[in-house]
Amino acid sequence: MTQASDTRYMALALSLGRRGQGRTWPNPAVGCVIVSGGRIVGRGWTQQGGVPHAEPMALAQAGSAAHGADVFVTLEPCAHHGRTPPCAQALIDAGVARVVMAIPDSDPRVDGLGAQMLRDAGIVVETGLLGDQAFADHDGFLRRTVMGRPMVTLKLASSVDGRIATASGESQWITGAQSRRMVHVMRARHDAVMVGGGTARHDDPSLTVRDMGVDYQPTRVVISRRLDLPLMGTLARTAKETPLILCHGKDADKTLQRTWADLGATLLSCRASGTQLDMDDAMAQLGGHGLTRVFCEGGSALAATLIENDLVDRLITFTAGMTIGAEGLPNMGALGLAHLQEARRFTLSGTQMIGPDTVTTWVR
Numbered sequence: 001m002t003q004a005s006d007t008r009y010m011a012l013a014l015s016l017g018r019r020g021q022g023r024t025w026p027n028p029a030v031g032c033v034i035v036s037g038g039r040i041v042g043r044g045w046t047q048q049g050g051v052p053h054a055e056p057m058a059l060a061q062a063g064s065a066a067h068g069a070d071v072f073v074t075l076e077p078c079a080h081h082g083r084t085p086p087c088a089q090a091l092i093d094a095g096v097a098r099v100v101m102a103i104p105d106s107d108p109r110v111d112g113l114g115a116q117m118l119r120d121a122g123i124v125v126e127t128g129l130l131g132d133q134a135f136a137d138h139d140g141f142l143r144r145t146v147m148g149r150p151m152v153t154l155k156l157a158s159s160v161d162g163r164i165a166t167a168s169g170e171s172q173w174i175t176g177a178q179s180r181r182m183v184h185v186m187r188a189r190h191d192a193v194m195v196g197g198g199t200a201r202h203d204d205p206s207l208t209v210r211d212m213g214v215d216y217q218p219t220r221v222v223i224s225r226r227l228d229l230p231l232m233g234t235l236a237r238t239a240k241e242t243p244l245i246l247c248h249g250k251d252a253d254k255t256l257q258r259t260w261a262d263l264g265a266t267l268l269s270c271r272a273s274g275t276q277l278d279m280d281d282a283m284a285q286l287g288g289h290g291l292t293r294v295f296c297e298g299g300s301a302l303a304a305t306l307i308e309n310d311l312v313d314r315l316i317t318f319t320a321g322m323t324i325g326a327e328g329l330p331n332m333g334a335l336g337l338a339h340l341q342e343a344r345r346f347t348l349s350g351t352q353m354i355g356p357d358t359v360t361t362w363v364r
Protein backbone atom coordinates (compact mmCIF):
# COMPACT_ATOMS: atom_id res chain seq x y z
CA MET A 1 0.00 0.00 0.00
CA THR A 2 1.37 3.43 -0.88
CA GLN A 3 1.85 6.30 1.52
CA ALA A 4 -0.69 8.34 -0.48
CA SER A 5 -3.44 5.80 0.00
CA ASP A 6 -2.54 5.42 3.70
CA THR A 7 -3.07 9.16 4.07
CA ARG A 8 -6.40 8.96 2.27
CA TYR A 9 -7.64 6.18 4.56
CA MET A 10 -6.52 8.04 7.67
CA ALA A 11 -8.27 11.20 6.43
CA LEU A 12 -11.44 9.11 6.06
CA ALA A 13 -11.00 7.70 9.58
CA LEU A 14 -10.65 11.26 10.91
CA SER A 15 -13.81 12.40 9.17
CA LEU A 16 -15.72 9.38 10.51
CA GLY A 17 -14.43 10.18 14.00
CA ARG A 18 -15.68 13.76 13.74
CA ARG A 19 -19.24 12.43 13.33
CA GLY A 20 -19.14 11.62 17.03
CA GLN A 21 -17.89 15.00 18.24
CA GLY A 22 -20.17 16.42 20.91
CA ARG A 23 -21.85 13.13 21.75
CA THR A 24 -19.15 10.66 22.85
CA TRP A 25 -17.98 12.36 26.05
CA PRO A 26 -16.33 11.40 28.38
CA ASN A 27 -14.73 9.39 25.59
CA PRO A 28 -12.89 10.65 22.52
CA ALA A 29 -14.67 10.59 19.15
CA VAL A 30 -12.48 8.05 17.34
CA GLY A 31 -12.74 6.93 13.71
CA CYS A 32 -11.58 3.63 12.21
CA VAL A 33 -11.25 2.28 8.66
CA ILE A 34 -10.32 -1.31 7.76
CA VAL A 35 -8.81 -1.98 4.34
CA SER A 36 -8.25 -5.34 2.68
CA GLY A 37 -6.80 -5.83 -0.80
CA GLY A 38 -7.23 -2.12 -1.59
CA ARG A 39 -10.91 -2.18 -0.62
CA ILE A 40 -12.58 -0.60 2.40
CA VAL A 41 -14.24 -3.45 4.29
CA GLY A 42 -15.13 -1.73 7.54
CA ARG A 43 -15.83 1.74 8.91
CA GLY A 44 -16.53 2.65 12.50
CA TRP A 45 -16.75 5.57 14.87
CA THR A 46 -17.29 5.94 18.59
CA GLN A 47 -20.99 5.88 19.39
CA GLN A 48 -23.13 8.14 21.54
CA GLY A 49 -22.05 8.12 25.19
CA GLY A 50 -18.66 6.71 24.16
CA VAL A 51 -19.52 3.06 23.57
CA PRO A 52 -19.15 0.97 21.52
CA HIS A 53 -15.69 2.15 20.53
CA ALA A 54 -14.81 2.70 16.86
CA GLU A 55 -12.81 -0.47 16.23
CA PRO A 56 -15.47 -3.10 17.17
CA MET A 57 -17.96 -1.34 14.89
CA ALA A 58 -15.50 -1.44 11.97
CA LEU A 59 -14.53 -5.05 12.77
CA ALA A 60 -18.18 -6.13 12.85
CA GLN A 61 -18.64 -4.67 9.37
CA ALA A 62 -15.47 -6.27 8.05
CA GLY A 63 -16.20 -9.75 9.41
CA SER A 64 -13.68 -12.31 8.14
CA ALA A 65 -12.28 -9.73 5.69
CA ALA A 66 -10.42 -8.23 8.66
CA HIS A 67 -8.00 -11.15 8.56
CA GLY A 68 -4.69 -9.85 7.20
CA ALA A 69 -6.18 -6.36 6.75
CA ASP A 70 -4.76 -2.87 7.41
CA VAL A 71 -6.47 -0.80 10.11
CA PHE A 72 -6.46 3.00 10.20
CA VAL A 73 -7.50 4.46 13.53
CA THR A 74 -7.33 8.06 14.77
CA LEU A 75 -6.29 7.15 18.34
CA GLU A 76 -4.34 4.26 19.84
CA PRO A 77 -6.64 1.26 20.37
CA CYS A 78 -7.46 0.79 24.03
CA ALA A 79 -5.80 -1.87 26.18
CA HIS A 80 -8.06 -1.92 29.21
CA HIS A 81 -11.24 -3.58 30.31
CA GLY A 82 -13.57 -0.63 30.89
CA ARG A 83 -17.14 -0.45 29.74
CA THR A 84 -15.97 -2.53 26.77
CA PRO A 85 -13.23 -5.17 26.35
CA PRO A 86 -9.89 -3.90 24.94
CA CYS A 87 -10.01 -2.92 21.26
CA ALA A 88 -6.36 -3.97 20.85
CA GLN A 89 -7.40 -7.52 21.79
CA ALA A 90 -10.34 -7.42 19.36
CA LEU A 91 -7.94 -6.43 16.55
CA ILE A 92 -5.55 -9.24 17.52
CA ASP A 93 -8.40 -11.77 17.62
CA ALA A 94 -9.56 -10.65 14.17
CA GLY A 95 -6.06 -11.35 12.81
CA VAL A 96 -5.32 -7.93 11.31
CA ALA A 97 -1.83 -7.48 9.83
CA ARG A 98 -1.11 -3.79 10.37
CA VAL A 99 -2.47 -0.98 12.54
CA VAL A 100 -1.79 2.64 11.55
CA MET A 101 -2.74 4.97 14.41
CA ALA A 102 -2.62 8.75 14.21
CA ILE A 103 -1.69 9.47 17.85
CA PRO A 104 -1.21 7.64 21.17
CA ASP A 105 -4.01 7.63 23.77
CA SER A 106 -3.16 9.80 26.79
CA ASP A 107 -5.58 7.94 29.07
CA PRO A 108 -3.25 6.37 31.70
CA ARG A 109 -5.06 3.05 31.26
CA VAL A 110 -3.87 2.94 27.63
CA ASP A 111 -0.86 5.28 27.06
CA GLY A 112 1.29 2.99 24.89
CA LEU A 113 -0.10 -0.28 26.22
CA GLY A 114 -2.49 -0.68 23.29
CA ALA A 115 0.35 -0.34 20.77
CA GLN A 116 2.50 -2.71 22.84
CA MET A 117 -0.22 -5.39 22.94
CA LEU A 118 -0.54 -5.22 19.16
CA ARG A 119 3.25 -5.40 18.61
CA ASP A 120 3.56 -8.31 21.04
CA ALA A 121 1.02 -10.15 18.92
CA GLY A 122 3.19 -9.64 15.81
CA ILE A 123 1.09 -6.88 14.28
CA VAL A 124 2.90 -4.05 12.46
CA VAL A 125 2.12 -0.77 14.27
CA GLU A 126 2.76 2.68 12.81
CA THR A 127 2.10 5.97 14.60
CA GLY A 128 1.89 9.61 13.53
CA LEU A 129 0.06 9.66 10.20
CA LEU A 130 -2.00 12.92 10.11
CA GLY A 131 -1.08 13.29 13.78
CA ASP A 132 -1.57 17.08 13.78
CA GLN A 133 -5.15 16.73 12.60
CA ALA A 134 -5.79 13.96 15.13
CA PHE A 135 -4.36 16.12 17.95
CA ALA A 136 -6.74 18.90 16.92
CA ASP A 137 -9.76 16.58 16.67
CA HIS A 138 -9.04 14.87 20.00
CA ASP A 139 -7.91 18.08 21.71
CA GLY A 140 -10.79 18.05 24.19
CA PHE A 141 -10.22 14.47 25.29
CA LEU A 142 -6.44 14.95 25.49
CA ARG A 143 -6.85 18.06 27.63
CA ARG A 144 -9.31 16.32 29.93
CA THR A 145 -6.96 13.37 30.48
CA VAL A 146 -3.71 15.38 30.67
CA MET A 147 -4.77 18.73 32.18
CA GLY A 148 -8.00 17.65 33.85
CA ARG A 149 -10.09 20.25 32.07
CA PRO A 150 -12.05 20.38 28.81
CA MET A 151 -10.97 22.22 25.68
CA VAL A 152 -12.66 25.64 25.57
CA THR A 153 -13.85 27.33 22.38
CA LEU A 154 -14.87 30.95 22.88
CA LYS A 155 -17.30 32.38 20.35
CA LEU A 156 -17.50 36.14 19.92
CA ALA A 157 -20.15 37.57 17.57
CA SER A 158 -19.97 41.31 17.10
CA SER A 159 -20.01 44.32 14.84
CA VAL A 160 -16.83 45.29 12.98
CA ASP A 161 -15.93 47.45 15.97
CA GLY A 162 -16.33 44.61 18.46
CA ARG A 163 -19.73 45.59 19.94
CA ILE A 164 -22.48 43.15 20.87
CA ALA A 165 -25.24 45.63 21.72
CA THR A 166 -26.11 49.30 21.51
CA ALA A 167 -25.99 51.51 24.60
CA SER A 168 -29.72 50.86 25.12
CA GLY A 169 -29.09 47.10 25.14
CA GLU A 170 -30.46 46.23 21.69
CA SER A 171 -28.52 43.17 20.64
CA GLN A 172 -30.64 40.98 18.39
CA TRP A 173 -29.64 40.26 14.81
CA ILE A 174 -26.17 41.70 14.62
CA THR A 175 -24.87 38.70 12.70
CA GLY A 176 -27.02 37.08 9.99
CA ALA A 177 -29.14 33.93 9.76
CA GLN A 178 -26.35 31.84 8.18
CA SER A 179 -24.01 32.70 11.05
CA ARG A 180 -26.63 31.73 13.61
CA ARG A 181 -27.12 28.43 11.82
CA MET A 182 -23.39 27.83 11.89
CA VAL A 183 -23.39 28.51 15.62
CA HIS A 184 -25.94 25.72 16.03
CA VAL A 185 -23.66 23.34 14.07
CA MET A 186 -20.80 24.34 16.38
CA ARG A 187 -22.96 23.81 19.48
CA ALA A 188 -23.81 20.31 18.27
CA ARG A 189 -20.12 19.46 17.89
CA HIS A 190 -19.35 20.40 21.49
CA ASP A 191 -20.28 18.50 24.65
CA ALA A 192 -21.51 21.63 26.37
CA VAL A 193 -22.61 25.20 25.66
CA MET A 194 -21.60 27.65 28.38
CA VAL A 195 -22.63 31.20 29.28
CA GLY A 196 -22.20 33.52 32.24
CA GLY A 197 -25.00 34.44 34.65
CA GLY A 198 -25.42 37.91 33.11
CA THR A 199 -26.25 36.43 29.71
CA ALA A 200 -28.61 33.92 31.31
CA ARG A 201 -30.44 36.77 33.08
CA HIS A 202 -30.48 39.20 30.18
CA ASP A 203 -31.16 36.92 27.16
CA ASP A 204 -33.22 34.10 28.74
CA PRO A 205 -31.43 31.68 26.35
CA SER A 206 -32.35 28.05 25.75
CA LEU A 207 -28.78 27.13 24.65
CA THR A 208 -30.10 24.18 22.67
CA VAL A 209 -29.40 23.02 19.13
CA ARG A 210 -32.41 23.69 16.94
CA ASP A 211 -33.51 22.87 13.38
CA MET A 212 -30.46 20.72 12.70
CA GLY A 213 -32.07 17.28 12.74
CA VAL A 214 -29.85 16.15 15.62
CA ASP A 215 -31.27 13.69 18.14
CA TYR A 216 -29.22 14.83 21.13
CA GLN A 217 -28.46 18.08 22.91
CA PRO A 218 -25.24 19.45 24.35
CA THR A 219 -25.27 19.99 28.10
CA ARG A 220 -25.92 23.60 29.15
CA VAL A 221 -23.49 25.19 31.61
CA VAL A 222 -24.09 28.49 33.39
CA ILE A 223 -21.41 30.17 35.50
CA SER A 224 -23.09 32.03 38.33
CA ARG A 225 -21.31 32.70 41.59
CA ARG A 226 -24.49 33.62 43.50
CA LEU A 227 -27.00 31.49 41.56
CA ASP A 228 -29.10 34.60 41.02
CA LEU A 229 -30.68 33.26 37.84
CA PRO A 230 -34.32 33.62 36.79
CA LEU A 231 -36.34 30.85 38.40
CA MET A 232 -39.16 31.31 35.87
CA GLY A 233 -36.89 31.45 32.80
CA THR A 234 -36.28 29.05 29.94
CA LEU A 235 -33.30 27.33 31.60
CA ALA A 236 -35.30 26.66 34.76
CA ARG A 237 -38.27 25.40 32.77
CA THR A 238 -36.21 22.99 30.65
CA ALA A 239 -33.67 21.73 33.22
CA LYS A 240 -35.31 18.31 33.42
CA GLU A 241 -35.41 17.85 29.60
CA THR A 242 -31.92 19.00 28.65
CA PRO A 243 -29.03 18.69 31.08
CA LEU A 244 -28.14 21.91 32.88
CA ILE A 245 -25.02 22.35 35.02
CA LEU A 246 -24.71 25.37 37.28
CA CYS A 247 -21.24 26.28 38.52
CA HIS A 248 -21.75 28.41 41.62
CA GLY A 249 -19.71 29.70 44.55
CA LYS A 250 -19.58 27.66 47.75
CA ASP A 251 -21.24 30.64 49.44
CA ALA A 252 -24.31 30.70 47.15
CA ASP A 253 -27.64 30.80 48.97
CA LYS A 254 -28.52 27.29 50.21
CA THR A 255 -32.23 27.67 49.43
CA LEU A 256 -31.39 28.63 45.85
CA GLN A 257 -29.07 25.64 45.59
CA ARG A 258 -31.91 23.34 46.69
CA THR A 259 -34.42 25.01 44.39
CA TRP A 260 -32.20 24.57 41.34
CA ALA A 261 -31.44 20.97 42.25
CA ASP A 262 -35.20 20.34 42.52
CA LEU A 263 -35.69 21.95 39.12
CA GLY A 264 -33.32 19.32 37.71
CA ALA A 265 -30.00 21.15 37.48
CA THR A 266 -26.66 19.60 38.42
CA LEU A 267 -24.83 21.89 40.84
CA LEU A 268 -21.05 22.18 40.94
CA SER A 269 -19.85 24.07 43.98
CA CYS A 270 -16.67 25.98 43.09
CA ARG A 271 -14.10 28.12 44.82
CA ALA A 272 -14.46 31.86 44.42
CA SER A 273 -11.78 34.51 44.35
CA GLY A 274 -12.88 38.07 45.04
CA THR A 275 -16.26 38.60 43.43
CA GLN A 276 -15.65 36.00 40.74
CA LEU A 277 -15.87 32.27 40.54
CA ASP A 278 -12.46 30.60 40.30
CA MET A 279 -12.64 29.47 36.66
CA ASP A 280 -9.71 27.07 37.01
CA ASP A 281 -11.71 25.21 39.64
CA ALA A 282 -14.93 25.40 37.60
CA MET A 283 -13.21 24.03 34.50
CA ALA A 284 -11.52 21.26 36.52
CA GLN A 285 -14.92 20.27 37.89
CA LEU A 286 -16.44 20.27 34.40
CA GLY A 287 -13.55 18.01 33.31
CA GLY A 288 -14.23 15.80 36.32
CA HIS A 289 -17.85 15.60 35.18
CA GLY A 290 -16.52 14.14 31.90
CA LEU A 291 -16.89 17.10 29.54
CA THR A 292 -14.19 17.32 26.86
CA ARG A 293 -15.36 20.16 24.56
CA VAL A 294 -16.99 23.32 25.90
CA PHE A 295 -18.38 26.07 23.65
CA CYS A 296 -18.59 29.40 25.46
CA GLU A 297 -20.96 31.99 24.02
CA GLY A 298 -20.23 34.86 26.41
CA GLY A 299 -21.09 37.24 27.83
CA SER A 300 -18.34 39.78 27.85
CA ALA A 301 -17.45 39.31 31.55
CA LEU A 302 -17.06 35.53 31.29
CA ALA A 303 -15.12 35.93 28.02
CA ALA A 304 -12.65 38.24 29.76
CA THR A 305 -12.29 35.95 32.78
CA LEU A 306 -11.56 32.96 30.53
CA ILE A 307 -8.99 34.92 28.52
CA GLU A 308 -7.35 36.26 31.69
CA ASN A 309 -7.00 32.75 33.07
CA ASP A 310 -5.57 31.34 29.81
CA LEU A 311 -8.54 29.02 29.49
CA VAL A 312 -9.41 29.78 25.86
CA ASP A 313 -7.97 27.25 23.44
CA ARG A 314 -9.88 28.35 20.33
CA LEU A 315 -11.44 31.64 19.52
CA ILE A 316 -14.16 31.90 16.88
CA THR A 317 -15.14 35.40 15.84
CA PHE A 318 -18.25 36.15 13.81
CA THR A 319 -18.14 39.68 12.44
CA ALA A 320 -21.06 41.59 10.93
CA GLY A 321 -20.50 44.47 8.50
CA MET A 322 -21.92 47.02 10.91
CA THR A 323 -20.52 49.68 13.21
CA ILE A 324 -22.09 50.49 16.58
CA GLY A 325 -19.59 52.80 18.24
CA ALA A 326 -17.83 53.10 21.56
CA GLU A 327 -21.02 53.63 23.57
CA GLY A 328 -22.14 50.11 22.63
CA LEU A 329 -21.45 47.06 24.78
CA PRO A 330 -18.04 45.51 23.95
CA ASN A 331 -17.68 41.78 23.26
CA MET A 332 -15.11 41.50 26.03
CA GLY A 333 -14.86 42.94 29.52
CA ALA A 334 -11.79 44.76 30.80
CA LEU A 335 -8.52 42.84 30.84
CA GLY A 336 -6.57 45.50 32.71
CA LEU A 337 -3.52 45.32 30.48
CA ALA A 338 -0.91 48.03 30.78
CA HIS A 339 1.33 46.75 28.00
CA LEU A 340 0.70 45.17 24.63
CA GLN A 341 3.18 42.51 25.60
CA GLU A 342 0.66 41.21 28.15
CA ALA A 343 -2.05 40.71 25.51
CA ARG A 344 -3.00 37.09 24.83
CA ARG A 345 -2.08 36.20 21.28
CA PHE A 346 -3.86 33.73 19.05
CA THR A 347 -2.75 32.26 15.74
CA LEU A 348 -5.01 32.57 12.71
CA SER A 349 -6.29 29.16 11.68
CA GLY A 350 -8.90 29.98 9.02
CA THR A 351 -11.39 32.53 7.85
CA GLN A 352 -14.43 32.42 5.57
CA MET A 353 -17.35 34.49 4.37
CA ILE A 354 -20.70 33.39 5.68
CA GLY A 355 -23.61 35.27 4.15
CA PRO A 356 -23.00 38.93 4.97
CA ASP A 357 -20.58 38.08 7.84
CA THR A 358 -17.11 36.63 8.27
CA VAL A 359 -16.15 33.81 10.60
CA THR A 360 -12.56 33.42 11.72
CA THR A 361 -10.96 30.73 13.84
CA TRP A 362 -7.94 31.45 16.02
CA VAL A 363 -5.98 28.95 18.07
CA ARG A 364 -3.87 29.51 21.16
Ligand code: AOF
Residues within 6 Å of the ligand: 026, 027, 028, 029, 030, 031, 045, 046, 050, 051, 052, 053, 054, 055, 076, 077, 078, 081, 082, 083, 084, 087, 088, 105, 107, 110
Ligand atom coordinates in the same frame (compact mmCIF):
# COMPACT_ATOMS: atom_id res chain seq x y z
C1 AOF B 1 -10.66 3.05 21.53
N1 AOF B 1 -11.60 3.33 20.59
O1 AOF B 1 -13.39 4.43 19.87
C2 AOF B 1 -12.51 5.06 21.94
C3 AOF B 1 -11.49 4.79 22.89
O2 AOF B 1 -14.95 3.47 29.62
P1 AOF B 1 -14.55 2.84 28.33
O3 AOF B 1 -14.38 1.37 28.38
O4 AOF B 1 -15.43 3.28 27.18
O5 AOF B 1 -13.07 3.39 28.00
C4 AOF B 1 -12.85 4.72 27.83
C5 AOF B 1 -11.45 4.96 27.30
O6 AOF B 1 -11.28 4.29 26.06
C6 AOF B 1 -11.19 6.43 26.98
O7 AOF B 1 -10.73 7.14 28.11
C7 AOF B 1 -10.10 6.30 25.92
O8 AOF B 1 -8.87 6.02 26.51
C8 AOF B 1 -10.55 5.09 25.15
N2 AOF B 1 -11.43 5.48 24.04
N3 AOF B 1 -10.59 3.82 22.64
O9 AOF B 1 -9.90 2.11 21.37
C9 AOF B 1 -12.53 4.27 20.74
N4 AOF B 1 -13.46 5.99 22.15
Ligand code: ZN
Residues within 6 Å of the ligand: 053, 054, 055, 077, 078, 079, 084, 085, 086, 087, 088
Ligand atom coordinates in the same frame (compact mmCIF):
# COMPACT_ATOMS: atom_id res chain seq x y z
ZN1 ZN C 1 -11.43 0.63 22.70
